[in-house]
Amino acid sequence: MREITYAQAINEAMSEEMRNDKNLIFIGEDIGIYGGAFGVSKGMFEEFGEKRVRDTPISELVITGCAVGASMTGLRTIVEIMFSDFLTLAMDQLANQAAKNKFQFGGQGSVPMVLRAPGGSGTGAAEQHSQSLEAWVAHVPGLKVVIPSTPYDAKGLLKTAIRDNNPVVFLEQKLLYRTKGEVPEREDDYIIPLGKADVKRKGKDATIVTYGRMVQISLKVADEMAKEVIDIEVIDIRSLVPLDKECLINSAKKTGKVLIVHEACQTGGFGGELVSVIVDSDAFFYLDAPVKRLGGLDIPIPYNPGLEAQVVPTEARITATLKELL
């Protein structure tokens, strides 16, 4: 199978959907002529024109609200927010408007929009350009939340998100944009349903439940542990909302030992929710040890590269925590 990058996979998903649906438009800052701050939309302006690939002023609130209005009235919209940290500026339109639209108006309409935004640290962008804010949006009923970890997943999940009739927050990972992975040929119109976790590595001794960039780090840890004949299962939840609870519960029953890993600050992070899904279920009776979680330190992301690398879960910390568990 051919290999493309995570960024190319996202570009292909958007482009293919735009070719298939003339009612789909794409708006955001510098997505047109410039091709996106991370180059994700390269070539789309040229292919689809300024009517459908629309550069906007630096106005996250109205960009998001514009998508809500356009999507309520018959278009489908993809919004790119340049950094997920800027969700703070769009939050009224996302949390109060998009998410509640259907419910508060008695089911009259729907808001088929995807808000794409890259998150995560590791680029030296410091406090306001490096956060992982998925727990904020996962806490708002009415939104769906997706975080892909591979090019294959990114393409399949984004296509599904675009076809979904709800507002979907699609959180990309900056450090994964240039990573490559196998993706079927263009003609193969595959999609991946939201709410279906993926067992990225089968194992029997312990389970790591994670998502996003931490999937790749966890897989490296699992490969290393395999050398010591320890067999780690790695589950990529892929979407936080809806969440594939069954997959987590089954794996916990099988291995009896679970570690949750995410880059976001640990306190109030989505890991707490994942822990409860397991311990609230009958998997509790199969556990051989307390469920552990490992998140980022409860601090803003610092600038210095040496510091930055150490404040989120590293291979060494994941390995050490796993060994405690085992």
Place this chain on the structure above:
Amino acid sequence: MKLSKEIHKELYLKMVQTREFEETAARLFVEGKVHGTAHFCTGEEATGVGVCSALEVKDYILQTHRGHNQGIGKNMDINKMMAELLGKATGYCKGKGGCMHIADFSVGSLGANGIVGGGMPIATGAALKQQYNNEKNVTVCFFGDGATNGGAFHESLNLASVWDLPLIFVCTNNLYGMSTHINRSMNIEDISIRASGYGIKSISLDGNDVVKIYEETIKAKEYVLKNGPMLIVLNTYRWMGHSKSDPQIYRTKDEVKEWKEKCPVKRHKKYMLKNKIMSAVEIETLEKHAVRDIKAAVEFAENSPEPQIENIFDDVYAD
């Protein structure tokens, strides 16, 4: 522009319906039948009625939390409006939205909003869709004087201007953002001058002159389809408190009295009598009609079932 008798009839009936709706809802609130909170537009009838009566079904409106005049103006079903205020299953939002979230997509109302200025960004999207499809219809976004101090106002007017969207921004200036008079929240007297910062046209009108508002909306619609957005400021006054819990300690009774003398409903009645558009008898018939409509709406609402908890998960997500 000479308005037909039919138009005058429509404007007057809708204004009286609005007045009656608000007074009735306020009474139901006191009786405990409307709960939570409610924001009444008594005294501002001409704004929403004048603008919306000049629109077609396919023109969209974004309403405010004080927007019963806008809803009635846009031909929303008064029964469903009242039922929603009473939280009933037959209400526009199945009893889940209440007064601040009334909407009727079938007549072009994309909903009221509980967030000050919350409708403005959404309006740009609705207008973008109209422009994208080369429709000959426009979007009208209502908001108050207070909303012009928020970021959504700036971002929305700017984007609408840059994209030449067929969008009429309608500011109902009732002088107060809850308790705060505009002279304490902005250092300008004429809100319409704000439009110049976005390179768009604006006009400032007497917000109690329903005829003028209607006429100017017709013109504005034509204008925005050709030239992109504009701002209309309607200067009026909120007779009642901000919400049902407002003690109104921030203004004098004389001020309220003075504005009550400028009643938009009486003014239109006088205009019609003076210009012999309708007779006193005809007008009285319309007034009775309005009272009957609101009474029927209350009956409909009171006889409607309460929503059931079994349906609470409906409409959180679309299929």
